[in-house]
Amino acid sequence: MPVMSLKGARSAGRFVRALAATAAATAMLVLAAAAASATTGGHGNVINIPFERYELANGLTVILAPDHATPQATVDVWYHVGSKNEAAGHTGFAHMFEHVMFTGSAHVPYGTHDRLTEGVGGDNNGSTSNDRTQYYEDVPANYVESALWMEADRMGFLLDKLDETKFVAQRDVVKNERRQRTDNVPYGRAYEILTSAMLPDGHPYSWPIVGYMTDLQKATVDDVKDFFRLYYAPSNATLSVVGDFDPAQVRSWITKYFVDLPAGAPVTRPAVPTVTLAAPKRLVYEDRVQVPRLYVTWPSAGEDDDDYYALDVMSDILAGSRTARITKALVYDRQTATAANMFNDGNEKFGSALLMITPRPGHTLTELEASADSILARFLQEGPTADEMARALAGTEFGFVSELESNLGKAEILNSGAAFHGDPGYYKTAYAKLKAVTAADVKRVAAKYLVPGRVVLSVVPAGKPEQASNAGPSTKVTVSPDGGHYLMEAK
Amino acid sequence: MRPCDVTRRALVALALTVVCATCAAPLHAQSKLDRGVAPTPGPSPAIRVPVWTHAKLANGAELVVTPKHDLPLVSVSINFVGGSYAFEPAGKVGTAAFAAQMLSEGTAARTADQFSEAQQLLGTSINASVTGESGSIGFTALADKLGPALDLVAEMLLHPTFPTASLERIRGRTLVQLKQAKDQPNAIAANVFSRTVFGTEHPYGRVMTEATVQAVTRDDIVAFHATYFRPGRSVITVAGDVDPAAVKTLFERAFALWAAGGERPAWQYPPAPVAPATRIYLVDKPGAAQSVFAIGLPGPPRSTPDYFALQVMNTLLGGLFQSRLNHDIREVHGFSYGVNSSFGFGRGPGAFRAGGGVITAKTDSALIEFMMEFRGVQGGIPFTDDEIQQGKESLVQSLPKRFGSVNAVAGSVSSLFTQDLPQTYYRDYPANVRAVTREDLVRVAKKYIDLQHLDIVIVADRSAVEAPLAATGIAPIVLLDLEGRPVASGSAVPTGAGGR
Numbered sequence: 001m002p003v004m005s006l007k008g009a010r011s012a013g014r015f016v017r018a019l020a021a022t023a024a025a026t027a028m029l030v031l032a033a034a035a036a037s038a039t040t041g042g043h044g045n046v047i048n049i050p051f052e053r054y055e056l057a058n059g060l061t062v063i064l065a066p067d068h069a070t071p072q073a074t075v076d077v078w079y080h081v082g083s084k085n086e087a088a089g090h091t092g093f094a095h096m097f098e099h100v101m102f103t104g105s106a107h108v109p110y111g112t113h114d115r116l117t118e119g120v121g122g123d124n125n126g127s128t129s130n131d132r133t134q135y136y137e138d139v140p141a142n143y144v145e146s147a148l149w150m151e152a153d154r155m156g157f158l159l160d161k162l163d164e165t166k167f168v169a170q171r172d173v174v175k176n177e178r179r180q181r182t183d184n185v186p187y188g189r190a191y192e193i194l195t196s197a198m199l200p201d202g203h204p205y206s207w208p209i210v211g212y213m214t215d216l217q218k219a220t221v222d223d224v225k226d227f228f229r230l231y232y233a234p235s236n237a238t239l240s241v242v243g244d245f246d247p248a249q250v251r252s253w254i255t256k257y258f259v260d261l262p263a264g265a266p267v268t269r270p271a272v273p274t275v276t277l278a279a280p281k282r283l284v285y286e287d288r289v290q291v292p293r294l295y296v297t298w299p300s301a302g303e304d305d306d307d308y309y310a311l312d313v314m315s316d317i318l319a320g321s322r323t324a325r326i327t328k329a330l331v332y333d334r335q336t337a338t339a340a341n342m343f344n345d346g347n348e349k350f351g352s353a354l355l356m357i358t359p360r361p362g363h364t365l366t367e368l369e370a371s372a373d374s375i376l377a378r379f380l381q382e383g384p385t386a387d388e389m390a391r392a393l394a395g396t397e398f399g400f401v402s403e404l405e406s407n408l409g410k411a412e413i414l415n416s417g418a419a420f421h422g423d424p425g426y427y428k429t430a431y432a433k434l435k436a437v438t439a440a441d442v443k444r445v446a447a448k449y450l451v452p453g454r455v456v457l458s459v460v461p462a463g464k465p466e467q468a469s470n471a472g473p474s475t476k477v478t479v480s481p482d483g484g485h486y487l488m489e490a491k
Numbered sequence: 492m493r494p495c496d497v498t499r500r501a502l503v504a505l506a507l508t509v510v511c512a513t514c515a516a517p518l519h520a521q522s523k524l525d526r527g528v529a530p531t532p533g534p535s536p537a538i539r540v541p542v543w544t545h546a547k548l549a550n551g552a553e554l555v556v557t558p559k560h561d562l563p564l565v566s567v568s569i570n571f572v573g574g575s576y577a578f579e580p581a582g583k584v585g586t587a588a589f590a591a592q593m594l595s596e597g598t599a600a601r602t603a604d605q606f607s608e609a610q611q612l613l614g615t616s617i618n619a620s621v622t623g624e625s626g627s628i629g630f631t632a633l634a635d636k637l638g639p640a641l642d643l644v645a646e647m648l649l650h651p652t653f654p655t656a657s658l659e660r661i662r663g664r665t666l667v668q669l670k671q672a673k674d675q676p677n678a679i680a681a682n683v684f685s686r687t688v689f690g691t692e693h694p695y696g697r698v699m700t701e702a703t704v705q706a707v708t709r710d711d712i713v714a715f716h717a718t719y720f721r722p723g724r725s726v727i728t729v730a731g732d733v734d735p736a737a738v739k740t741l742f743e744r745a746f747a748l749w750a751a752g753g754e755r756p757a758w759q760y761p762p763a764p765v766a767p768a769t770r771i772y773l774v775d776k777p778g779a780a781q782s783v784f785a786i787g788l789p790g791p792p793r794s795t796p797d798y799f800a801l802q803v804m805n806t807l808l809g810g811l812f813q814s815r816l817n818h819d820i821r822e823v824h825g826f827s828y829g830v831n832s833s834f835g836f837g838r839g840p841g842a843f844r845a846g847g848g849v850i851t852a853k854t855d856s857a858l859i860e861f862m863m864e865f866r867g868v869q870g871g872i873p874f875t876d877d878e879i880q881q882g883k884e885s886l887v888q889s890l891p892k893r894f895g896s897v898n899a900v901a902g903s904v905s906s907l908f909t910q911d912l913p914q915t916y917y918r919d920y921p922a923n924v925r926a927v928t929r930e931d932l933v934r935v936a937k938k939y940i941d942l943q944h945l946d947i948v949i950v951a952d953r954s955a956v957e958a959p960l961a962a963t964g965i966a967p968i969v970l971l972d973l974e975g976r977p978v979a980s981g982s983a984v985p986t987g988a989g990g991r
Contacts, residue, residue: 046563069561070891071536107526114813116529119881121888140888145530153526172825172850176781180828180848183780186674244536256524288778290670322607332604338664360663387608395614398633401562405896 046401047431049410052247053424058263059235062254063414063424065242067407072122073243075147076136076411077155080238080419081231083211084130084204084270084349092211095128096174096219097227101135102126103166106157108150110166113137116146130205131348132419138408141244145253148241152257155237158228164221171219178210186289189486190459193477194297196486197281197455198352204270205350213483233264238418240411272349275299277453283488284458284468285477292467294357294365295457296372300344300449302351303420309434310441311344311353311449316392317384317442318342318376319355323391326355326375336363336371348420353449365458365469376450383443396434400427538890540917543904544735548742550751552722555908556735557900565637565731566897568629569644570905572724573756576623576694576839583711584703587621589661590715594619594628596657599650603657606647615640617647623694624837625909626719631898634732638741645745648720655709665704673973676776676783676950680846684785686975687772687946688842690764695789695839700974721753722746726908730900760839763789766944769966771858774973775953782854782951784830786861787844788944793836793910799923800931801834801939806882807932808832808868809845813881815864815872816845824860826853834939843939851952855959858947862965868936874929887921 051065083094104110117124122139135154137147182188192208199206239258241250276299301307319326319342330337339358344351357368384392403409417426457477458468468474477488543557552569575587595617597603610616615632617640628648632640672678682698689696729738766788791797802810809816809832821827827849835841845865849857863871893903907916947966949956961968970978 067561070895071539072891072895108529111813112529114811115881118811118813118885120532121885121890121892123889140891141536142533146532149526149530157526169822169825173821173828176821176826176848176850177828179780179850184676184848186671253530257526260524289674291667321611323604323611328604332660335660335663338667358667360667391608391611394612395616398564398614398631398636401564401633402631404562405564 046404047397047428049404049414049425049427051414051424053418056234056254056259058259058261059233060258060261061238061418062251063238063240063411063418064245064247064250065240065410065414066245066247067242067410068244070407071141071244072139072407073141073144073147073241073245074136074138074407074411075144075151076134076240076242076408076415077151078238078240078415078419079133079232080131080236080267081133082129082131083207083209084272084347085231085267086204086207086211088202088207089215090219090223091207091215092174092178092209093215093219093223093227094133095209095211096171096216097224098126098128098133098135099170099174100162100167100224101154101158103163103170104161105154106160108153110163113150116143116150128209129347130209130350132416134412134415136408136411144241144243144245144250148250148253148257151239152261155232155234155258156261158232159225162221162224167221167224171216174210175213175216178213178216182208182210187287187293187459189285189287189479190293190295190457193283193285193486193488194295194354194455194457195352197283197457197477197488198277198297198299199275200273203275204272205347212485214485230265231267234258234261235263236267238415238424240414240418240424242411242414243407275350276451277455280452281455282468282470282474283455283477284460284465284471284474286462286465287459289459289461291358292365292458292460292464294359294368294372294469295459296355296369296454297457298353298449298451298454300346300351300353301445302347302349304349305351306433307445307448308344308346308351309430310437310445311346311351312434313389313392313437314384314442314446315342315344315353317388318379321391325379326357326372329375330357330368330371334371336360337368340372365460365467366471369456369469376446380443380446380450383446384439386439389437389439389442393435393437400431535888536891538887538917538921539894540890541730541894541900541904546735546739548722548727548739548746550722550746550749551753552742552746552749553726553908554739554742555726555728555904556733556738557728557730557904558733558735559730559897559900560732562897563634563732564631564897565634565729565733566629566631566901567637567641567644568627568728568901568905569648570726570728570909571621571626571720572726572909573719574622574624574626576697576760577756577758578715578719580711581694581697582703583706584697584699585665586707586711586715587626587719588699589658589665589707590712590719591619591621591626591628592661593653593657593712594647594651594716596661597652597654598646599652600646603654606643609643610640613640613643617644619647621719628720629901637733637738638745641741641745645749649746649748651716653709653712653716658707658709658712662704662707665699666701669699669701669704676779676781676848679774679776679973680783680785680948680950683772683774683950683971683973683975684787684842684844684946684948687770687948687971688763688766688787688789693761693763695760695763695837695842719753722749722751723753724755725753726905728901728905728908730904731897758838763840766941766946769943769945769947771947771949771960771966771968772971772975773953773957773960773968774948774950774971774975775978776950777952777954779851779950779952781848782851782857782949782956783848784846784857784861785844785948786846786945787842788941788946789840790834790836790843790939792838792840794838797931797935797938798836800927800935802886803879803882803924803927804868804932804935805832805834806886807874807878808864808936811882811885815867816861819864820847820849820857820860824853824856826850826857826860830857830861846948851955854949854951854956855963858949858960858965859963862942865936865940865942868932869940869942870933870937874932879929879932883924883927886924890917890920893917 124137126135319340327340342355414424418424460467579587617630619628830847832845
């Protein structure tokens with residue numbers, strides 16, 4: 001799932017993660033990729049995060065995972081709301097709201113969050129995906145209570161001191177975030193165009209997390225209030241505390257600060273229709289780039305579908321590593337491309353497989369699409385080899401254990417399971433499912449999803465639409481005059 | 492569903508009433524909670540610095556091992572002191588980077604594909620890189636894969652085959668990447684900034700171009716490999732779930748054929764060029780959605796006695812989210828998604844640099860704010876006690892993060908050995924930071940942020956920003972191309988250069 005993060009500019013590690021996610025790697029994808037292969041190595045027992053889970057009367061899910069390796073702790077709150085809860089015409093709101101959550105609440109003035117995290121050697125940030133919004137504090141062990149106090153205050157009392165000036169400034173910050181990460185980046189709009197073309201109007205995953213510029217501009221303080229009342233309450237949140245703390249002490253603090261917050265009403269989740277494309281869509285977008293690039297995307301499966309795991313393995317086998325089929329053929333053997341990558345971008349209830357190829361000079365997108373298609377055709381026929389399966393799954397245990405190195409990494413694994421599967425320990429299930437993927441599964445999901453109904457987008461240098469793959473049948477994509485959305489006839 | 496639907500709001504209000512009735516008891520029990528009182532933190536946790544062992548291999552390489560047993564992981568890095576500035580021919584920028592990439596392109600025993608497969612099956616990935624002043628070859632893996640992964644590192648380091656076809660492939664890809672970099676405003680700003688600040692003669696001003704990439708030959712790669720990757724300038728750091736004695740045995744065996752030799756470079760740099768009076772260097776990027784800033788000048792080396800004062804001063808100016816620059820330009824004015832500042836702190840005159848992306852329409856306003864904040868840290872806006880306290884504690888209390896993972900431990904420990912820092916560096920770090928005074932902060936801000944000699948590089952849509960920038964009167968405008976060369980035609984607009 002792509003993730004927008006609040007403070008990308010200063011938080012290098014998180015920013016990198018967020019950017020990688022935009023290219024379609026996700027926190028759960030990392031987890032899932034990490035999770036296979038207990039059979040190799042002797043560390044099956046380390047696929048484990050000891051935790052305690054309980055629920056307050058108001059519905060707040062609490063997860064405690066002590067770890068005394070370093071004298072620090074992470075407080076991580078997830079609200080089960082993201083851009084898919086928005087409506088067309090109001091896009092970008094979940095993420096903009098995340099910024100508002102840092103402008104102060106009734107008893108915690110603006111600036112206190114940074115003082116009591118950064119100012120004492122810690123860190124904080126927020127992030128928004130299609131499916132959830134995250135807030136965390138990484139703090140020295142003696143500031144856990146402060147972090148809980150601050151999170152409780154904005155969970156319960158954000159609106160008491162909503163400051164219109166600060167809201168307007170944050171709206172401008174978000175518009176700058178959109179410029180910096182989408183509009184001013186070569187190929188930056190490709191992902192938005194693909195998603196918008198692949199999904200029908202109104203589909204909850206069809207608009208960008210950061211939102212369209214016109215929608216951002218018209219967001220008001222009243223929208224903020226409505227959004228808070230709908231989605232920000234204990235019953236729609238999970239709270240993980242991971243690190244160097246005494247559980248009895250932390251339980252008492254959680255009771256102290258959270259127990260009297262009102263539960264909130266049940267949230268109506270948007271229905272997410274299954275998507276298939278009756279016919280291929282071919283698009284061309286002229287960008288401020290000097291080198292064209294080919295994007296091919298297929299609707300696939302999200303985390304709620306077990307095909308997700310086989311799709312992950314399939315993507316690894318097809319493109320990315322030096323020995324992956326498309327990469328090996330195009331980048332290394334024939335040297336017609338400089339890069340070829342593939343991901344299954346899996347969200348809570350929707351996924352898409354995405355293939356990206358950048359040509360070398362002298363080679364056309366038409367040629368590369370044909371090459372990729374012939375490799376795919378062969379793969380669909382024969383499926384993966386045993387060696388390919390072994391390589392794709394070999395690194396998964398290491399990847400999982402690496403995630404356990406940080407308190408934040410563990411908190412995210414636990415919160416993700418709790419928010420999306422009602423079980424903080426869901427990573428073990430995901431691990432088992434990934435471990436169980438067979439060559440036959442990969443062959444089956446390839447046949448099921450890598451079908452003719454797909455979107456092919458050529459991003460080409462401005463004024464050179466003829467560089468598109470099969471330029472003739474391609475529809476030209478433009479940004480609407482108000483910057484509000486993309487115009488493409490064939491939609 | 493429609494999040495803004497009025498009906499839903501009414502439903503929420505109703506539900507709240509019901510739920511609150513059910514939690515009446517806790518409400519009463521908690522009635523004395525005063526949420527306006529921030530919790531009092533307990534005492535700061537003691538800083539725990541890990542313990543490492545230090546040994547020398549028979550070939551002269553230093554071996555530093557830091558056990559960390561909480562997870563079955565190990566991080567290995569062979570660090571080389573010195574990098575492309577000292578070991579790469581000036582007209583062949585790219586040689587060092589290519590040599591590092593070529594190490595994975597095949598060995599006497601394996602093809603490149605086989606080498607890649609071997610790494611995948613161990614669940615690891617060996618990374619090799621050489622930058623300006625250092626290089627490294629390393630990996631992170633499950634601890635039980637240490638031996639076989641180490642054998643792969645030895646194989647690529649000692650027996651690479653450097654196939655010509657691979658060099659041509661890497662060259663071709665690099666040329667495409669250079670072309671793509673000209674579309675990226677951040678990359679343009681970084682390149683132009685190093686060019687304006689350090690000129691074309693100083694190693695810090697060297698940038699990779701099509702010409703330097705075309706000039707690299709296989710012989711250059713072979714020569715660089717033979718000269719550079721030597722044990723005499725290497726510090727091997729291992730951190731994780733390992734036993735130091737066993738690690739030493741493993742290394743002696745795996746690298747038995749790595750012949751002694753190699754020295755650390757002398758670090759003799761030419762002085763940075765004399766900085767001209769402050770200029771705005773404008774690089775035109777028609778249609779750019781943002782203006783990218785890089786403002787600065789040559790700075791002091793890492794060995795400066797002002798290091799700790801500079802670290803604290805920069806933390807207050809632009810090192811944190813709540814620092815003055817970001818607070819002002821992002822949080823108060825909403826001009827940006829984020830701005831920051833830093834000192835390069837290399838062995839030579841690493842640059843001070845402040846910058847970030849700014850909305851086109853506020854390019855002039857943002858520049859005025861940058862200049863105001865520079866004057867501010869020089870005394871114009873006095874530091875408060877609270878501000879200084881937070882800046883220092885943010886540095887001191889974040890020390891544990893430097894030891895939070897096997898990679899972090901390996902990096903933190905190796906920097907002591909590669910940068911000639913004392914073994915007691917981390918132990919003494921809190922005291923050194925806390926010893927910095929308010930007077931030190933103002934002194935170093937005045938000394939190292941010389942407002943009369945700043946290079947203000949702005950990559951932006953010229954048609955939208957040139958006139959407003961000129962109107963600020965902050966400095967004359969010089970137009971540069973994407974490589975940082977003066978643009979002959981359409982030369983600088985006359986501006987009030989003495990306006991400051």
